Amino acid sequence: MLLRKVYMDYGAGMPLDPRVLETMKPxxxxxxxxxxxxxxxxxxxxxxxAASREKVAQLVAAEKPRxxxxxxxxxxxxxxxxxxxxxxxxxxxNHIITTAIEHMSVINICKYLQKEGYDVTFVPVNKQxxxxxxxxxxxxxxxxxxxxxMYANGEIGTIQxxxxxxxxxxxxxxxFHVDAVAAAGKVPINVKEKNIDLLSxxxxxxxxxxxxxxxxxxxxTKILPVIQGGGQENGIRSGTENIPGIVGMGKAAELAxxxxxxxxxxxxxxxxxxxxxxLSKIAYSFLxxxxxxxxxxxxxxxFSYIEGESLILGLDMYGIQVSxxxxxxxxxxxxxxxxxxxxxxxEEAHGSLVFTMGKQNTEEDVNYIxxxxxxxxxxxxxxxxxxxxxxxx
Amino acid sequence: xxSEKVMDxxxxxRNVGEIPDADGVxxxxxxxxGDLMTMYIKVKDDKLEDVKFKTFGCxxxxxxxxxxxxxxxxxxxxxxxxxxxxxxxxxxxxLPPIKMHCSNLAADALHEAIKDYQKKQKExxx
Numbered sequence: 001m002l003l004r005k006v007y008m009d010y011g012a013g014m015p016l017d018p019r020v021l022e023t024m025k026p027x028x029x030x031x032x033x034x035x036x037x038x039x040x041x042x043x044x045x046x047x048x049x050a051a052s053r054e055k056v057a058q059l060v061a062a063e064k065p066r067x068x069x070x071x072x073x074x075x076x077x078x079x080x081x082x083x084x085x086x087x088x089x090x091x092x093x094n095h096i097i098t099t100a101i102e103h104m105s106v107i108n109i110c111k112y113l114q115k116e117g118y119d120v121t122f123v124p125v126n127k128q129x130x131x132x133x134x135x136x137x138x139x140x141x142x143x144x145x146x147x148x149x150m151y152a153n154g155e156i157g158t159i160q161x162x163x164x165x166x167x168x169x170x171x172x173x174x175x176f177h178v179d180a181v182a183a184a185g186k187v188p189i190n191v192k193e194k195n196i197d198l199l200s201x202x203x204x205x206x207x208x209x210x211x212x213x214x215x216x217x218x219x220x221t222k223i224l225p226v227i228q229g230g231g232q233e234n235g236i237r238s239g240t241e242n243i244p245g246i247v248g249m250g251k252a253a254e255l256a257x258x259x260x261x262x263x264x265x266x267x268x269x270x271x272x273x274x275x276x277x278x279l280s281k282i283a284y285s286f287l288x289x290x291x292x293x294x295x296x297x298x299x300x301x302x303f304s305y306i307e308g309e310s311l312i313l314g315l316d317m318y319g320i321q322v323s324x325x326x327x328x329x330x331x332x333x334x335x336x337x338x339x340x341x342x343x344x345x346x347e348e349a350h351g352s353l354v355f356t357m358g359k360q361n362t363e364e365d366v367n368y369i370x371x372x373x374x375x376x377x378x379x380x381x382x383x384x385x386x387x388x389x390x391x392x393x
Numbered sequence: 394x395x396s397e398k399v400m401d402x403x404x405x406x407r408n409v410g411e412i413p414d415a416d417g418v419x420x421x422x423x424x425x426x427g428d429l430m431t432m433y434i435k436v437k438d439d440k441l442e443d444v445k446f447k448t449f450g451c452x453x454x455x456x457x458x459x460x461x462x463x464x465x466x467x468x469x470x471x472x473x474x475x476x477x478x479x480x481x482x483x484x485x486x487x488l489p490p491i492k493m494h495c496s497n498l499a500a501d502a503l504h505e506a507i508k509d510y511q512k513k514q515k516e517x518x519x
Contacts, residue, residue: 307427309451313395313403335427347424383409383455385431385447386424 003319006365010297011154011182011356012323016248017207023251024209027244035241036232045243052250056214059253060180060199061190064219069233070246073213074181074202075105076226080215080237081177081198082109084223085146086118089175093143095119099131100341101153106179107337110148119143128290129158129342136168146175151189151199154182155338155354156289157298166195175221181205181213185256186264186295197221203245207359208252212245259359267297267357270366274299274355277370282377283391288339288352297357305387306380307350314376315353320369323354347386395452396486402456407463410445417513419505422498428454432462432502436510441465441473446502453492457481457499465503474507476500 027048033041035049053065062068071077086096098110100122110120121139125131131149147169152159162178169176177198180189185206191199198221203212217223217236229238271294278285278301288300303311308324315322339349355369381387395403412433422429428450435443444462448455461481465473478496482488488496 305449307450307454310403310455313400313452317400317404346426350424350427383406383447384449385420385429386449 004365004368005319005321006361006368007321008355008357008361008365008369009321009323010358010361011354014204014207014358015360016209017252017255017359019255020208020248020251024244024248027247031243035243036230045241048243048247048250049241052246052253055250055254055257056201057216059184059189059257060201060216061192062216062218063192066234067216067219069215069217069236070241070249071213071215071237072211072242074103074179074200074205075213077181077200077202077213077215078103078105078179079109080226081200081217081223082106082113082146082148083226084236085175085177085198085221086113086116088222088224089145093141093145095121095141095143096146096148097121097123097136097139097144098148099123099125099150101125101129101156101158101338102148102150103154103179103181104337106148106150125158125341127343128293129153129156129288129338130290130293131160131165133161133164133168136165140172140174144172144174146177148177148179151178151180151183152187152295153289153338154295154298154356155336156300156342157294158289159183159187159293159295162194162196169197170195183295185253185260186297188260191216191218198223203249203252206252206256209245209248212242212249214249263359264296267361270357270361270363271297271299271355273363274357274366274369275301277366278373281370281374285377288342288344297361299355299357300352301355302344302348302352303377303381304348304351305384306377308352310380311351311353311376314380315369315372318368318372318376320372323356324352394489395456396488398460398484398486399453399456399488402459402485403452406446406455406459408443408445408459408466409447411447412443412445415445415506417506417508417510419502419507419509421502421505422450422454424449427451428495428498430454430458430498430502432458432499432506434465434503434506434510436470439469441468441470444503444506446499450495450498451492453488453495454498456485457488457496458502460485461499461503470507470510474504476503 033045035046057065181202199216201214204210284304335349415433446458448458481496
């Protein structure tokens with residue numbers, strides 16, 4: 001059997017854009033200097049660092065390039081933002097507000113902070129995965145120092161009302177951190193307009209190299225460093241700069257910015273075609289997340305009576321690679337916390353598939369999935385003791 | 394992650410279905426946890442003449458169910474009761490450690506079906 005290969009798991013891992021690799025190449029062998037050195041080799045690295053900082057700043061509409069601090073990735077950026085802000089504002093208060101559907105890095109950092117004596121409120125979301133402003137408002141106390149809400153959820157695709165949350169934070173004189181790892185490069189971000197103080201970014205979620213990220217820190221926002229050392233990155237993040245990686249992230253940010261509109265439009269159309277096709281072709285299939293307020297290219301669908309890992313395996317046999325929120329694909333054997341937070345009972349959460357499309361996906365890919373998926377679902381339903389007889393026929 | 398044997402049993406599961414006039418039925422697991430298995434057995438002269446299954450669960454759950462039915466078919470009640478999770482996993486060429494509980498479930502479902510048969514045997518015939 002000649003297999004078509006369809007990769008729709010961009011949320012889990014993205015290929016490097018070849019243009020990014022070309023930009024990075026000289027920084028491995030030719031311009032390998034340390035930006036802290038005073039000689040010309042060091043200067044060239046320093047220039048590259050500055051140029052990348054500027055490009056990343058532009059992607060999120062930061063006022064000044066120096067508001068961008070390079071890190072080792074989204075997880076480190078979240079650690080720096082949350083711990084840095086919490087430790088720095090200890091005297092002001094010890095209460096942090098976040099949501100139940102954050103990335104595991106934010107959730108686990110918050111759990112760590114709880115052990116350190118901080119109070120954390122995990123605000124629930126509605127059935128479509130949207131944080132309700134009223135719930136956030138109610139959670140604010142005299143001790144609150146920080147609100148942390150993700151820009152968009154990588155699993156169910158829901159985009160949060162960041163503007164309203166930013167306004168709320170500003171009115172209450174609270175720091176506002178946004179984990180924008182899943183959203184950056186896909187939807188326009190304007191940190192100034194949205195009153196964002198801290199914003200986490202990751203390079204490999206926008207076709208850049210892995211192991212690089214950034215944290216936007218609004219000028220005047222004071223946080224403590226998490227990594228101490230030689231004082232690089234304005235003393236906020238020590239350690240010799242990963243110049244090839246940072247150059248790659250800069251290029252990735254530049255490309256994302258110029259291509260965002262066209263790529264976004266194309267992937268939104270593909271996403272909607274996939275969602276519409278699946279819902280019309282397969283009975284007892286449902287969309288998880290918000291129908292329109294969602295990331296381009298993200299389709300999270302669930303299928304009653306069957307389990308996600310067997311769906312993944314079934315699709316893999318046809319060359320289709322996707323993810324699932326099922327327990328059986330996780331190390332903990334628990335279903336995704338995001339799916340349970342939007343109110344899905346466990347048995348429904350188990351039957352969810354996450355399709356995350358990227359630049360290389362085409363309409364033919366979507367057509368192929370729409371050809372194959374109904375049969376895979378049908379076969380698994382025929383095996384399942386949960387499937388009502390009348391839908392098998 | 395899975396052996397060829399597991400994938401073979403996942404793609405082409407043996408003995409799928411229900412036995413309407415089964416002599417014993419066993420169900421284990423819970424859909425809330427992500428797996429539920431039902432085994433049906435038909436017994437003749439103390440031997441498992443037919444074994445069928447239905448499973449909701451991951452690839453390992455489906456493959457272990459299928460393998461268990463294949464191993465049990467034709468065996469005496471006593472032999473079938475001795476099939477362990479380790480036997481099932483071994484015949485499948487091994488399972489990832491996190492999936493070992495699936496093989497447990499399959500063997501348990503078979504044993505439950507046999508116990509159901511034995512219980513029915515003791516009941517006075519109508």
